[in-house]
Amino acid sequence: MQQAVRIQREDFSQDDEIKALKAGSKRMGGIGTFLGCARDFSEGREVSEISFDAYGSMALSEMKQLRSDAIEKFGLLDARIVHRIGTVRGGDNIVFIAAGAEHRVAALEACRWMIDELKQRVPIWKKEITPQGDTWVMPHP
């Protein structure tokens, strides 16, 4: 079974991740998931590819901490986070988060919290590659 927290170039399978999550406990009554995908249009421009850069060791460490924090904060039974790096095209998967809990509220809230926190805490950067040129995405404060 693959690690619960990973950064990888290759695509992932949501089914495999959910199967791995469910394998940990039969007390799991709710699983909340988030799938982030690459858009082919942004800020009024066509986007042909998105390229990711990451501070790999710190990003992985932050994602592991994020998972632990979520498990503790929401009383989850388990959680998984997978983020791709390298280059993806419109429609491709970027990030998958799954939170498993006894009941739905904790699972859904934890999933929302994890993706919001990931965007704030995990050192990964995306660059949109367009016919007009390349632009690093710079989120506003």
Added chain:
Amino acid sequence: MRGEEVIKVLFFGPVAERIGNGVLQIAHRPGMRLQDLRDGLAAQYPQAFEIVCFTAMNGESVRDMSIPLPDSSEVAFMARFSGG
């Protein structure tokens, strides 16, 4: 820089692009603080440091820039994250 004490400075994404490099080796000076390193590099690469929002030392986020910088530290100056 062989034989000297050095700080390894890492840059990623938009900051690396503005620096023109992902890693720099900077000579360590006794008593050096994180702020000294930042000030020196910001003077040399002002366009890159315009977008630096976060600093990490040895893989851990750092807010207090007055902390001493040990020899052989790994420091990263980073722009706002945009993963996910």
